[in-house]
Amino acid sequence: MMSPTNLPAEDLERLSAYIDGELSPVETAELEARLAREPDLRSELLELRSVVKATRSIPPRRLPRIFTLTPEMAGVRTGFRFPVLQLASAVSAVAFVILFSFDLIGSSVSAQRAALPVGEVQALEAPAEEPSALEYQAPEETTEEAMLGGGEAPSAAMLEQGAPTEGEAQAEAGALKYAGTPQPEVGEEMRAAADEALAMGTATLAQAGETENAVGEAALPTETEAWETASTAPEATPQVETHAETPVQELEQGPNLLRIGEITLASFSLIFAALSLILRRRTG
Amino acid sequence: MDEEALIRTAKRGDLDAFNRLVIEYQGLAFNLAYRIMGDPSQAEDAAQEAFISAYKALRRFRGGSFRAWLMRIVTNACYDELRRLKRRPAASLDEITETRDDMLEDSQDPMRTGAPQPEHEAVRGELRQAIEECLGALADEFRIVAVLVDVQGYDYREAAQVIDIPVGTVKSRLARARGRLRDCLKLRGELLPVEYRLEDETD
Numbered sequence: 001m002m003s004p005t006n007l008p009a010e011d012l013e014r015l016s017a018y019i020d021g022e023l024s025p026v027e028t029a030e031l032e033a034r035l036a037r038e039p040d041l042r043s044e045l046l047e048l049r050s051v052v053k054a055t056r057s058i059p060p061r062r063l064p065r066i067f068t069l070t071p072e073m074a075g076v077r078t079g080f081r082f083p084v085l086q087l088a089s090a091v092s093a094v095a096f097v098i099l100f101s102f103d104l105i106g107s108s109v110s111a112q113r114a115a116l117p118v119g120e121v122q123a124l125e126a127p128a129e130e131p132s133a134l135e136y137q138a139p140e141e142t143t144e145e146a147m148l149g150g151g152e153a154p155s156a157a158m159l160e161q162g163a164p165t166e167g168e169a170q171a172e173a174g175a176l177k178y179a180g181t182p183q184p185e186v187g188e189e190m191r192a193a194a195d196e197a198l199a200m201g202t203a204t205l206a207q208a209g210e211t212e213n214a215v216g217e218a219a220l221p222t223e224t225e226a227w228e229t230a231s232t233a234p235e236a237t238p239q240v241e242t243h244a245e246t247p248v249q250e251l252e253q254g255p256n257l258l259r260i261g262e263i264t265l266a267s268f269s270l271i272f273a274a275l276s277l278i279l280r281r282r283t284g
Numbered sequence: 285m286d287e288e289a290l291i292r293t294a295k296r297g298d299l300d301a302f303n304r305l306v307i308e309y310q311g312l313a314f315n316l317a318y319r320i321m322g323d324p325s326q327a328e329d330a331a332q333e334a335f336i337s338a339y340k341a342l343r344r345f346r347g348g349s350f351r352a353w354l355m356r357i358v359t360n361a362c363y364d365e366l367r368r369l370k371r372r373p374a375a376s377l378d379e380i381t382e383t384r385d386d387m388l389e390d391s392q393d394p395m396r397t398g399a400p401q402p403e404h405e406a407v408r409g410e411l412r413q414a415i416e417e418c419l420g421a422l423a424d425e426f427r428i429v430a431v432l433v434d435v436q437g438y439d440y441r442e443a444a445q446v447i448d449i450p451v452g453t454v455k456s457r458l459a460r461a462r463g464r465l466r467d468c469l470k471l472r473g474e475l476l477p478v479e480y481r482l483e484d485e486t487d
Contacts, residue, residue, distance in 0.1 A: 005461070009456075016459035020433070020441055051466045055434040060315045064328050067310040067335050068303040074339050216341055 007044050015045050019052055089272030097266035159226040291350060302339050309351065311334075312436060313444050319431040320362040322420055326369070327362075331468035352438075352445035359428065359446055366424075411466045418468035426461035433458055 013029050017023050023031065035042050162265075285293070285301075287308075293301035303434055313334060318327035334357045419427055419435075432443040435452070440458075444451045 009460070012454055012463050013459040016462050017455055020440070020458075022455065047466050047470075048462055051462050052434055054411060054469065055419070055430065055465065056437070058412060058415055058419075059437055060311055061318050063311060063314055064324060067314070067332055068306045068308070069299060069335060069339055073298060074299055074302075075331075149380055157450070159453060 011041065011044070012048075015041070015048050017047070019049055086272075086276050089269055089276055092265045092268035092272060096262060096269055099258060099261050100266060103262060106258070287350060291345065291456055293346070294339075299339075302342065305350070305354075306335050309354055312351070312355065314433060316358050316436060317362050319419065320359065320424070320428060321433065326365060330361045330365045331358060333365070334358040335425070337361060347440055349445060352442045355432070357448045358449065377384065414469055414472045417466075418465050418472075419469060422461055422464055426457055426464065429454055429457045430465065431463040434462075 014023065014027065018028065033043060047253055285304075287305070290301045290305050294305060310319060310331070314327055314331045317334070318324055318331040319331055321327045335472065337360075338354055338357045340371045369438055372385075399442065419430060432446055433439045433440070438446065440451050442456045445452075445456075449457075
């Protein structure tokens with residue numbers, strides 16, 4: 001067995017580089033001249049060559065598995081190739097939520113407007129309260145209404161409750177509830193209903209929106225009927241009806257447009273989301 | 285599709301193209317990781333982590349040797365893992381024995397890719413075991429150079445790119461690594477088959 005050699009580091013480096021052909025022509029010539037006259041150096045070269053040869057003979061280790069990346073490992077979202085669809089879905093969903101919130105606030109206000117006189121009349125049975133609760137009523141009519149509609153207001157409330165304005169059971173229930181509920185709770189009821197609906201998902205949202213609108217509508221005709229009933233009084237003035245009809249028409253058209261918008265946006269949102277999912281499955 | 289086209293496609297986020305590069309280089313990556321880590325399961329984790337890092341960093345690849353760029357990521361992943369483990373990456377005797385057994389079984393393994401083919405098919409298991417042990421006994425900075433140049437066949441410049449050191453440093457570290465391997469193998473001279481005994485080398 002041979003013992004480790006004491007070859008100078010510079011010579012070791014030259015021999016090593018010589019094996020790999022990494023010496024310059026001048027260095028190569030110098031080293032080859034030394035190798036020709038120095039048997040020990042030549043022996044060192046042979047040893048190093050055999051080491052390199054042995055090291056290169058090590059076979060590679062078997063792969064334990066394939067290292068290809070899955071989309072999850074690469075952090076790739078499978079819908080990556082269709083960001084436009086995802087964006088469209090997200091935008092229409094956000095627009096839907098904004099519009100729905102706007103509609104919700106509008107419905108809440110109109111419901112309050114409609115429910116307020118009925119509730120107060122029912123609760124207090126004071127005829128003077130009805131006109132004063134209506135914001136758009138002219139001051140000079142207040143006295144007239146208070147005097148003329150005094151006996152009619154309770155009957156108007158009775159009419160509403162006895163003959164529901166909409167066929168839908170939900171709307172009826174909502175209208176009745178609002179009629180007997182104090183003013184601040186109306187908004188809370190609406191919000192609670194909205195929260196509940198939001199939790200049920202996009203599809204349910206559209207229905208919920210319609211339901212809310214129906215509630216609003218149920219309340220609005222209540223207002224109309226109250227006014228119509230009031231106007232049947234012998235001395236009711238035409239101005240009263242004129243004042244009443246204008247806001248009612250606006251409020252009826254508004255929710256219709258909002259509802260159409262909501263349904264459209266919700267549909268877009270669902271269509272884009274479905275497209276994204278389908279394409280993601282096909283390409284992922 | 286050639287490598288450059290695959291890299292261009294993979295840069296645009298095409299995972300399939302990148303996975304073709306993975307298949308091409310996984311043998312080199314795993315073996316390099318194994319030589320650095322000294323443990324197959326740790327090498328497996330490091331190699332996988334390196335491919336994930338490479339995919340995420342692919343846009344920063346500015347050309348040149350993709351193999352060197354990728355192996356540098358593998359090397360860094362291994363050193364990160366070693367720093368985490370805080371232990372020396374020397375192969376245990378059991379592991380070396382297991383390695384030898386695997387190698388004896390795997391001479392015709394189709395999954396074996398990347399590294400240069402053995403010059404002699406009849407290299408004895410004893411020699412392999414001795415080399416494995418001697419390589420494992422080298423200090424990290426010498427072993428990585430010996431593995432890159434002698435085991436995996438890189439030239440000096442590519443090895444310098446992989447471990448981010450000057451070519452001159454590769455040259456000197458490789459010489460010292462070979463010298464230490466020679467000393468180690470000499471101590472095991474009687475284990476070596478006759479044709480590999482250093483004193484009998486005649487070519």
